[in-house]
Amino acid sequence: MNAPTQKLTRKDFTSDQDIRWCPGCGDYAILATLQRTLPALGVSRENTVFISGIGCSSRFPYYMDTYGFHTIHGRAPAVATGLKLANPELDIWMITGDGDGLSIGGNHMLHVLRRNVDLQIMLFNNRIYGLTKGQYSPTSLVGLRTPSTPMGSIDAPVVPASFALGAGGRFIARTIDTDAKHLGPVFTRAHEYRGASFIEILQNCPVFNDGAWSHVKDKEIADESQLRLEHGQPMRFGENKGLRLNAKTIELEVVTIGEDGVTEEDILVHDESNKSMALLLANLEPPRFPIALGILYCDTDAHPYDQAVHAQVEHAKATSKVDSIDALLRSGHTWTVE
Amino acid sequence: MTSASKGSKLHRGRNAAQTRDTYAYEDMNMDGGASPNKLEREELDSVVIRFAGDSGDGMQLTGAQFTHSSAMVGNDLSTFPDFPAEIRAPAGSTYGVSGFQIHVASHDIMTPGDAPDVLIAMNPAALKTNVGDLVDGGLLIVNEGAFTKGNLKKAGYEQNPLDDETLAAYRLVKLDISKHTLAAVAAFDLGTKEALRSKNMWTLGLVLWLFGRDTKNTEEWLGQKFAKKEVVRDSNIAALKAGHAYGETAEMPTGVHIYKVPKATLSPGTYRNVTGNEALAWGLVAASKLSELQLVLGSYPITPASTVLHALSRLKNFGVVTFQAEDEIAAVCAAIGASFGGSLGVTTTSGPGIALKAEAIGLAIMTELPLVVIDIQRGGPSTGLPTKTEQSDLFQAIYGRNGDAPLPVISASTPGECFFQAIEAARLATKYMTPVMLLTDGYLANGAEPWKIPSMADLTPFPVEFAGSETPDFHPYIRDDETLSRLWPRPGTPGLEHRIGGIEKDRASGNISYDPENHHLMTKMRAQKIANIADDIPELGIEEGEDTGDLLVIGWGSTHGAIRQAVRRARKEGVQVSHAHLRHLNPMPKNTGELLRRFKRVIVPEMNNGMLVKILRGEYLVDAKGINKISGQPFKVAEIVSAIHDHLPAS
Numbered sequence: 001m002n003a004p005t006q007k008l009t010r011k012d013f014t015s016d017q018d019i020r021w022c023p024g025c026g027d028y029a030i031l032a033t034l035q036r037t038l039p040a041l042g043v044s045r046e047n048t049v050f051i052s053g054i055g056c057s058s059r060f061p062y063y064m065d066t067y068g069f070h071t072i073h074g075r076a077p078a079v080a081t082g083l084k085l086a087n088p089e090l091d092i093w094m095i096t097g098d099g100d101g102l103s104i105g106g107n108h109m110l111h112v113l114r115r116n117v118d119l120q121i122m123l124f125n126n127r128i129y130g131l132t133k134g135q136y137s138p139t140s141l142v143g144l145r146t147p148s149t150p151m152g153s154i155d156a157p158v159v160p161a162s163f164a165l166g167a168g169g170r171f172i173a174r175t176i177d178t179d180a181k182h183l184g185p186v187f188t189r190a191h192e193y194r195g196a197s198f199i200e201i202l203q204n205c206p207v208f209n210d211g212a213w214s215h216v217k218d219k220e221i222a223d224e225s226q227l228r229l230e231h232g233q234p235m236r237f238g239e240n241k242g243l244r245l246n247a248k249t250i251e252l253e254v255v256t257i258g259e260d261g262v263t264e265e266d267i268l269v270h271d272e273s274n275k276s277m278a279l280l281l282a283n284l285e286p287p288r289f290p291i292a293l294g295i296l297y298c299d300t301d302a303h304p305y306d307q308a309v310h311a312q313v314e315h316a317k318a319t320s321k322v323d324s325i326d327a328l329l330r331s332g333h334t335w336t337v338e
Numbered sequence: 339m340t341s342a343s344k345g346s347k348l349h350r351g352r353n354a355a356q357t358r359d360t361y362a363y364e365d366m367n368m369d370g371g372a373s374p375n376k377l378e379r380e381e382l383d384s385v386v387i388r389f390a391g392d393s394g395d396g397m398q399l400t401g402a403q404f405t406h407s408s409a410m411v412g413n414d415l416s417t418f419p420d421f422p423a424e425i426r427a428p429a430g431s432t433y434g435v436s437g438f439q440i441h442v443a444s445h446d447i448m449t450p451g452d453a454p455d456v457l458i459a460m461n462p463a464a465l466k467t468n469v470g471d472l473v474d475g476g477l478l479i480v481n482e483g484a485f486t487k488g489n490l491k492k493a494g495y496e497q498n499p500l501d502d503e504t505l506a507a508y509r510l511v512k513l514d515i516s517k518h519t520l521a522a523v524a525a526f527d528l529g530t531k532e533a534l535r536s537k538n539m540w541t542l543g544l545v546l547w548l549f550g551r552d553t554k555n556t557e558e559w560l561g562q563k564f565a566k567k568e569v570v571r572d573s574n575i576a577a578l579k580a581g582h583a584y585g586e587t588a589e590m591p592t593g594v595h596i597y598k599v600p601k602a603t604l605s606p607g608t609y610r611n612v613t614g615n616e617a618l619a620w621g622l623v624a625a626s627k628l629s630e631l632q633l634v635l636g637s638y639p640i641t642p643a644s645t646v647l648h649a650l651s652r653l654k655n656f657g658v659v660t661f662q663a664e665d666e667i668a669a670v671c672a673a674i675g676a677s678f679g680g681s682l683g684v685t686t687t688s689g690p691g692i693a694l695k696a697e698a699i700g701l702a703i704m705t706e707l708p709l710v711v712i713d714i715q716r717g718g719p720s721t722g723l724p725t726k727t728e729q730s731d732l733f734q735a736i737y738g739r740n741g742d743a744p745l746p747v748i749s750a751s752t753p754g755e756c757f758f759q760a761i762e763a764a765r766l767a768t769k770y771m772t773p774v775m776l777l778t779d780g781y782l783a784n785g786a787e788p789w790k791i792p793s794m795a796d797l798t799p800f801p802v803e804f805a806g807s808e809t810p811d812f813h814p815y816i817r818d819d820e821t822l823s824r825l826w827p828r829p830g831t832p833g834l835e836h837r838i839g840g841i842e843k844d845r846a847s848g849n850i851s852y853d854p855e856n857h858h859l860m861t862k863m864r865a866q867k868i869a870n871i872a873d874d875i876p877e878l879g880i881e882e883g884e885d886t887g888d889l890l891v892i893g894w895g896s897t898h899g900a901i902r903q904a905v906r907r908a909r910k911e912g913v914q915v916s917h918a919h920l921r922h923l924n925p926m927p928k929n930t931g932e933l934l935r936r937f938k939r940v941i942v943p944e945m946n947n948g949m950l951v952k953i954l955r956g957e958y959l960v961d962a963k964g965i966n967k968i969s970g971q972p973f974k975v976a977e978i979v980s981a982i983h984d985h986l987p988a989s
Contacts, residue, residue, distance in 0.1 A: 015837070017849060017850075044832070045832075045835050046829070046830055046831055046832040046833070046834070046835060047829070047830055049829050050837075051675070054840075061837050061839070062837050062839075062849075062850065064837075065835055066835050067829040067835050067836065067837075068836070068837035068838070068839075069675075069678055069705075069837070069838055069839060070837065070838070070839025070840065070841065071671065071674075071701060071839065071840065072671075072697055072698060072701050072840055075667060075668070075671040075698065077668075078636075078663065078664075078667065078668035078669075078671035078672050078675065079671045079672065079674055079675035079678070080675060081661070081668075081672050081675065082634060082636060082661065082671065082672030082673055082674060082675025082676040082677075082678075082679070082683065083675035083676065083678055083679040083829070084675075085634055085659050085661060085672065085675075085676060085681075086632065086634050086659070086675065086676035086677075086678075086679030086680060086681035086683075087679045087680065087681075087828075087829065087830060089830065090679065090829055090830060107664055107665060107668075108664065108667075108668055108671075110664070111663075111664040111668065309659060309661075310659075312654055313654045313657060313658070313659060315654075316654035316655040317654070317655050317657065319655075320655030322655065323655075324794070325620070325623060325624050325627055325656070325794050326793060326794050328620060328623070328653070328656075329610070329620060329791045329792070330608065330610070330791060332610065333406060333409070333410070333555075333610060333611070334608050334609060334610045334791065335409065335410060335412065335608070335609050335610075336607070336608050336609070337412070337604045337605070337606050337607060337608075337609060338606055
């Protein structure tokens with residue numbers, strides 16, 4: 001369906017437009033990694049479409065030499081759904097941010113996930129409104145001082161991956177803008193998945209919220225603050241740490257192998273198909289816990305919405321007795337005037 | 339306003355005073371051996387009947403079945419269902435009254451009639467809210483069985499109007515329909531509440547008899563509808579037959595005739611009954627065929643538009659994709675996404691939905707994507723009168739967006755015209771790469787009329803051509819020199835990869851542009867593209883009367899029938915008056931201003947507080963006067979006749 005005739009390179013996916021993000025913006029790294037990843041996915045330019053809403057991240061389509069539609073604030077999931085219904089052969093990437101996707105477009109995000117429309121949804125989470133010059137966003141932490149919260153934000157933040165799981169999302173991943181080695185494979189897995197694949201990308205805004213993720217990203221502490229999930233592998237991090245389930249409280253707890261009789265056997269093994277575990281993992285936050293990165297959840301039994309819609313259309317075509325519009329207009333009671 | 343409309347059709351030669359007391363008719367005991375009724379038939383050229391009852395009484399069904407039987411005997415007809423917003427308002431309350439008015443005639447009619455000649459009132463609340471409309475001397479059939487103390491109190495009657503002089507102006511037939519229904523279905527061993535559900539069918543049986551019709555069609559319909567519920571089917575048929583038999587055997591008082599409305603002479607062809615929303619759904623499917631595009635509907639439930647979503651959801655065999663979105667905004671955005679993908683994107687809604695979709699419609703204007711937006715208007719603002727009709731979205735349709743954002747606006751004048759205007763909307767949208775707004779209203783949506791069924795072979799196809807891979811120097815804003823329409827490149831086409839969006843684009847490259855001169859030129863270009871459509875639509879014609887003279891009545895949308903009848907009536911009285919009706923509201927036909935100026939005076943009846951009248955005054959500098967009705971009810975013919983007289987130039 002989406003096979004290129006010749007081998008494409010990063011350059012083939014790069015448009016001729018000057019990039020207008022601020023110097024040092026995390027978006028550059030995400031763009032570069034995706035442009036490098038796409039050729040390996042075996043996709044064609046003409047069948048690839050980028051749909052975005054409004055915000056810094058939503059300029060993304062202009063920099064991709066594919067089809068692209070920069071729509072209106074929050075509505076990318078709805079536009080992408082309509083496009084996928086019109087042509088299920090298209091390979092659609094949706095670009096959004098924490099404000100676009102979880103504030104003004106929160107309702108659409110809920111529904112695109114529960115319907116399981118076959119899209120790759122990239123949510124750039126920088127915990128701030130960048131394009132409108134630095135107001136707090138729905139993922140900003142309590143206490144954040146911004147032009148609209150001079151005394152500090154008092155809104156409790158939403159956890160995107162947790163929201164997506166709650167909405168019924170079937171593929172939930174989390175990754176980091178500047179970590180190309182993690183980001184690329186997550187893009188590949190998301191692209192493979194038939195259904196709505198939700199990727200939260202922890203992204204830095206150097207102008208309005210610099211260092212919002214340094215407590216998980218900084219090299220010195222990364223080992224201790226990041227849990228890199230691998231399906232079938234124990235949930236280990238840091239030097240000797242791991243996660244264990246406390247069966248009494250049904251909560252995760254951090255344990256150290258070799259201390260208090262803890263052995264490798266006690267450490268939980270990641271199972272992407274376990275939704276209960278995914279919900280626990282999605283909500284882990286430093287400093288008590290590491291942040292969970294990778295594929296938190298992947299339900300391979302779910303069917304994409306667009307396929308089900310077209311299956312009904314095909315079924316109706318195959319079984320209907322009314323085979324023309326003339327017949328439709330004359331169905332039911334008619335009478336003839338001579 | 340209503341007094342002018344009162345006149346007796348069923349009752350020529352008599353006046354109300356003479357009828358006093360003469361026609362009050364007590365229910366008779368069926369077991370008393372009534373003699374078969376051998377009344378003479380009175381032939382009428384038209385009659386208006388209204389069924390009124392609790393919203394749970396099944397009046398809409400009764401009306402629809404009577405409509406069907408009228409069509410079968412070849413009458414012309416027009417209907418007006420009028421129901422409350424509450425699905426099941428408290429029983430017996432005046433605000434829970436549901437009505438269905440039907441006008442049947444032996445000649446072509448265009449409105450459901452000003453005032454009923456026959457009123458069937460199933461309870462005191464229905465009587466209270468409807469009897470004021472009944473013509474003097476009109477036939478009033480009431481279900482005496484529902485005139486209990488409790489129901490009388492709920493309707494606000496201090497004493498029973500059936501027992502005093504309140505109804506003396508009408509020919510009152512008091513029947514205990516409840517009791518008769520219970521007797522008719524006694525064999526089915528139903529509970530009282532369930533048994534009484536059939537009283538609408540008993541009533542329908544009686545009214546069918548009154549108009550000299552048999553019960554065959556309705557029996558067939560009941561047989562189909564309740565094929566799997568035998569008891570429901572059989573008890574309803576029993577009630578229907580009992581009502582009909584009652585009419586045949588009971589002794590009716592002097593003055594109660596069997597009425598016969600002869601066949602109308604309609605032009606040859608195959609006909610069916612159609613409501614505006616049905617016609618609209620079918621028109622969209624026809625447009626999909628004529629344009630060779632897949633139809634993708636994005637819609638969110640809203641009264642009175644939901645039935646279009648329902649109808650299209652049942653037409654998937656024509657390749658129709660329907661998407662019930664999470665909200666109005668998602669509905670239009672999905673339609674825009676579908677259009678971007680090369681389908682015919684359509685969204686259907688009512689006024690509040692248009693308000694929510696405004697930003698997205700602006701996006702479709704900016705990105706120059708085809709989109710059909712259908713506004714089935716209702717009373718506003720805000721939630722307004724959701725189940726009532728109004729034409730108050732005209733300004734919203736033409737002007738209601740941020741920025742300079744013109745789009746074509748068209749309207750339908752009759753239920754059947756909804757079919758053709760849906761096609762016209764799709765034609766303009768795809769030819770000019772623009773959203774198009776089609777305005778209908780609640781009155782057209784639910785009202786039915788006999789419709790001469792068109793053949794697809796008689797409709798002009800408008801197959802869409804997408805931009806091809808070989809397009810030289812392609813960019814997304816390459817335009818056709820004549821229409822100014824941009825090419826439609828479809829994702830999936832190699833070599834045409836491009837980006838569009840809501841930000842202003844450079845006219846020569848399609849890339850983002852904040853250049854001041856470019857924005858000025860692009861705004862002018864978008865406006866010119868829409869203005870040019872005036873060259874692609876029919877000139878405004880005169881529907882009735884001369885093309886010059888003393889007075890022009892000009893309207894748009896569903897007021898067509900009432901204006902046309904009013905102008906005919908006034909002309910019969912010798913008044914020089916003409917009727918013109920706009921179907922393209924933006925841009926208007928090229929000759930509109932010139933036509934308006936050929937008349938000494940212009941009046942504009944509208945079901946709003948004056949919108950088209952302001953546009954005509956503003957655009958064409960004519961001293962047009964508004965005739966405005968904002969009651970949630972359509973115009974009565976007499977109201978417009980009266981306005982015509984008021985606005986004639988002094989001779």
